[in-house]
Amino acid sequence: MKNNIAIKVDDLTVAYNYKPVLWDIDLEIPEGVLMAIVGPNGAGKSTLIKSILGILNPIAGSVSIYGKSYEKQRALVAYVPQKGSVDWDFPTTALDVVMMGTYGSLGWIKRPGQKEKKLALEALEKVGMLPFKNRQISQLSGGQQQRIFLARALVQDASIYFMDEPFQGVDATTEIAIINILKELRKANKTVIVVHHDLQTVPEYFDWVTFLNVKKIATGPVKDIFNDDNLTKTYGINYKVSIQE
Amino acid sequence: MDITEYIKLVFTDYTLRTITLGTAILGAVTGMLGSFAVLRKQSLLGDAISHAALPGIAIAFLITGAKDSNILLLGALVSGLIGTFWIRGIISKTHLKSDTALGLILSLFFGFGMLLLTFIQKQPNANQAGLDKYLFGQAATLVESDVWLMSIVTGACLLVLLLFWKEFKILLFDADYTKTLGFNTKFIDILITTFIVLAIVLGLQTVGVVLMSAMLLAPAAAARQWTNSLGIMVFLAATFGAFSGVFGTAISASQNNLSTGPVIVIVAGVFVLISFIFSPSRGLLFKQIRFIKNRRDLQLHKTLSFMYHIAETHENISHPHAIKILNNFQGFTKGTLQKLVRKNYVKLEGSMWSLTTEGFKTASNLYNQQTENNE
Numbered sequence: 001m002k003n004n005i006a007i008k009v010d011d012l013t014v015a016y017n018y019k020p021v022l023w024d025i026d027l028e029i030p031e032g033v034l035m036a037i038v039g040p041n042g043a044g045k046s047t048l049i050k051s052i053l054g055i056l057n058p059i060a061g062s063v064s065i066y067g068k069s070y071e072k073q074r075a076l077v078a079y080v081p082q083k084g085s086v087d088w089d090f091p092t093t094a095l096d097v098v099m100m101g102t103y104g105s106l107g108w109i110k111r112p113g114q115k116e117k118k119l120a121l122e123a124l125e126k127v128g129m130l131p132f133k134n135r136q137i138s139q140l141s142g143g144q145q146q147r148i149f150l151a152r153a154l155v156q157d158a159s160i161y162f163m164d165e166p167f168q169g170v171d172a173t174t175e176i177a178i179i180n181i182l183k184e185l186r187k188a189n190k191t192v193i194v195v196h197h198d199l200q201t202v203p204e205y206f207d208w209v210t211f212l213n214v215k216k217i218a219t220g221p222v223k224d225i226f227n228d229d230n231l232t233k234t235y236g237i238n239y240k241v242s243i244q245e
Numbered sequence: 246m247d248i249t250e251y252i253k254l255v256f257t258d259y260t261l262r263t264i265t266l267g268t269a270i271l272g273a274v275t276g277m278l279g280s281f282a283v284l285r286k287q288s289l290l291g292d293a294i295s296h297a298a299l300p301g302i303a304i305a306f307l308i309t310g311a312k313d314s315n316i317l318l319l320g321a322l323v324s325g326l327i328g329t330f331w332i333r334g335i336i337s338k339t340h341l342k343s344d345t346a347l348g349l350i351l352s353l354f355f356g357f358g359m360l361l362l363t364f365i366q367k368q369p370n371a372n373q374a375g376l377d378k379y380l381f382g383q384a385a386t387l388v389e390s391d392v393w394l395m396s397i398v399t400g401a402c403l404l405v406l407l408l409f410w411k412e413f414k415i416l417l418f419d420a421d422y423t424k425t426l427g428f429n430t431k432f433i434d435i436l437i438t439t440f441i442v443l444a445i446v447l448g449l450q451t452v453g454v455v456l457m458s459a460m461l462l463a464p465a466a467a468a469r470q471w472t473n474s475l476g477i478m479v480f481l482a483a484t485f486g487a488f489s490g491v492f493g494t495a496i497s498a499s500q501n502n503l504s505t506g507p508v509i510v511i512v513a514g515v516f517v518l519i520s521f522i523f524s525p526s527r528g529l530l531f532k533q534i535r536f537i538k539n540r541r542d543l544q545l546h547k548t549l550s551f552m553y554h555i556a557e558t559h560e561n562i563s564h565p566h567a568i569k570i571l572n573n574f575q576g577f578t579k580g581t582l583q584k585l586v587r588k589n590y591v592k593l594e595g596s597m598w599s600l601t602t603e604g605f606k607t608a609s610n611l612y613n614q615q616t617e618n619n620e
């Protein structure tokens with residue numbers, strides 16, 4: 001199952017100003033893994049995802065999704081941005097935001113209809129947010145907003161999911177709910193890439209991991225490479241995690 | 246002229262009707278587009294565009310030597326667009342903050358425009374007088390063709406809004422995500438910005454460079470207070486804008502021809518003020534009322550739950566207790582006790598109180614809720 005390469009990144013270098021924030025990144029992510037990207041603040045995790053998704057233009061390197069460029073494979077990819085990247089006081093409802101996940105397949109001008117609404121409601125149900133469907137988004141808690149973003153990506157019904165810190169600021173119950181959804185996606189042979197900060201839970205949640213700090217430190221199966229050595233290389237300080245296994 | 250006379254005149258007097266119609270349409274289109282500027286947190290954009298338009302007017306005059314308002318506005322449009330795209334360029338190329346870029350372009354273009362205006366004023370040309378009307382606007386100079394032009398732009402704007410509604414909405418909310426879905430965000434952005442520039446340029450003759458941005462912001466800011474739906478917000482902003490135009494014109498015409506532009510802006514400001522105070526969900530007044538009511542309820546609930554704890558210890562929940570024992574409790578007042586009686590939660594007999602069944606039920610619900618919330 002893990003022979004197909006879902007995402008391939010070659011020599012990716014990205015800079016906002018002059019100094020590259022990502023330096024010569026090579027990655028091969030097999031299909032069907034649940035992968036964590038770990039690294040300190042400012043390591044370039046969000047930047048890496050944004051470059052793969054074509055939001056940022058890299059100064060060098062290339063990205064391919066199942067062997068083709070991202071532009072050609074858009075429909076296969078869904079994105080959950082960092083929650084703080086939007087203004088939650090925007091005048092709209094939870095359902096409306098989730099419905100935005102269908103805009104890509106609708107294309108220009110065409111409006112969402114009953115079919116799209118049904119998809120959105122199903123996604124809301126999956127993340128346990130159906131009772132809040134008509135809630136103004138500013139009146140949702142942080143964890144609920146995170147679920148809305150997740151539902152919006154689920155609506156896209158993609159093969160590859162990129163999630164930027166989906167566990168940021170959510171309580172234990174929500175975290176379990178979200179991880180269960182992610183595991184279900186993996187079961188359906190989807191590839192899920194998650195920026196993750198809680199190192200303690202990496203072995204429990206993920207089967208693949210990438211260590212990143214401007215450069216790629218390591219990438220591979222959690223059981224092989226999630227060790228103190230790589231953590232120390234990534235975080236710069238002597239790191240000791242007790243891997244509960 | 247008083248206001249009733251004015252109303253009669255609007256329907257009979259050609260000039261007044263033209264001006265009223267013009268300001269109403271202008272208010273509607275700027276209000277509509279202003280919603281987008283406000284939601285993108287680009288409040289300064291309108292100010293920058295209108296100031297950037299000034300040198301265009303001056304240059305158009307210098308080239309043609311004529312005061313034909315359409316040619317001057319074309320000049321304004323060109324320099325407004327140049328200013329706008331320079332702003333975008335500065336933001337994306339230099340990593341200056343957007344307000345820095347806006348401020349920079351605003352003052353640069355405005356300064357240059359003023360320089361040209363003073364230069365023109367020194368020219369021995371009888372035509373020059375009146376160019377300064379673009380600074381503060383002069384609604385009285387509106388003619389039918391101006392109103393036609395405004396209507397056409399408004400119609401086109403409406404059409405584009407309807408067509409690209411979904412694209413505008415998603416771009417405003419989450420631009421990066423929009424890009425990942427395959428939409429050309431630059432195109433959407435340029436489309437909306439171009440219409441904002443157009444609307445502003447159209448308003449220069451009426452409201453003027455200095456006050457134009459208020460036409461963009463005030464109706465939208467007011468509208469945001471009343472709704473949580475983008476569609477309704479845009480509609481309300483257009484309505485507030487149109488009414489600002491109509492009322493402003495009426496007031497200025499009936500009060501000895503006060504300058505129309507500033508009056509329109511003040512009326513729009515009144516809309517904002519009223520909205521900030523009286524909007525049910527976001528307004529200051531209702532917030533205050535809710536706050537006071539919550540505090541009162543809390544007081545009541547505190548007393549009730551205290552009584553509940555006492556009553557709980559007895560088998561008969563309606564067993565009477567002395568009011569005196571409530572004195573140990575700080576939050577209790579005669580007023581709250583009276584209110585509890587009125588709500589039929591508590592019965593008073595002489596110096597004794599007892600909970601009613603209803604009171605007991607309410608209190609126990611309260612208590613459960615509280616413990617739930619604490620978990």
Ligand SMILES: Nc1ncnc2c1ncn2[C@@H]1O[C@H](COP(=O)(O)OP(=O)(O)OP(=O)(O)O)[C@@H](O)[C@H]1O
Pocket residue numbers: 016017021039040041042043044045046047048
């Ligand atoms: N828009 C931007 N302009 C300039 N520099 C930026 C921009 N966004 C990020 N950077 C810089 O790029 C580097 C990587 O940022 P990035 O957001 O990718 O980090 P991250 O790993 O996602 O961090 P975090 O854990 O805090 O989310 C940081 O040094 C940051 O300061």
Ligand SMILES: [Mg+2]
Pocket residue numbers: 045046047082164
């Ligand atoms: Mg990040």
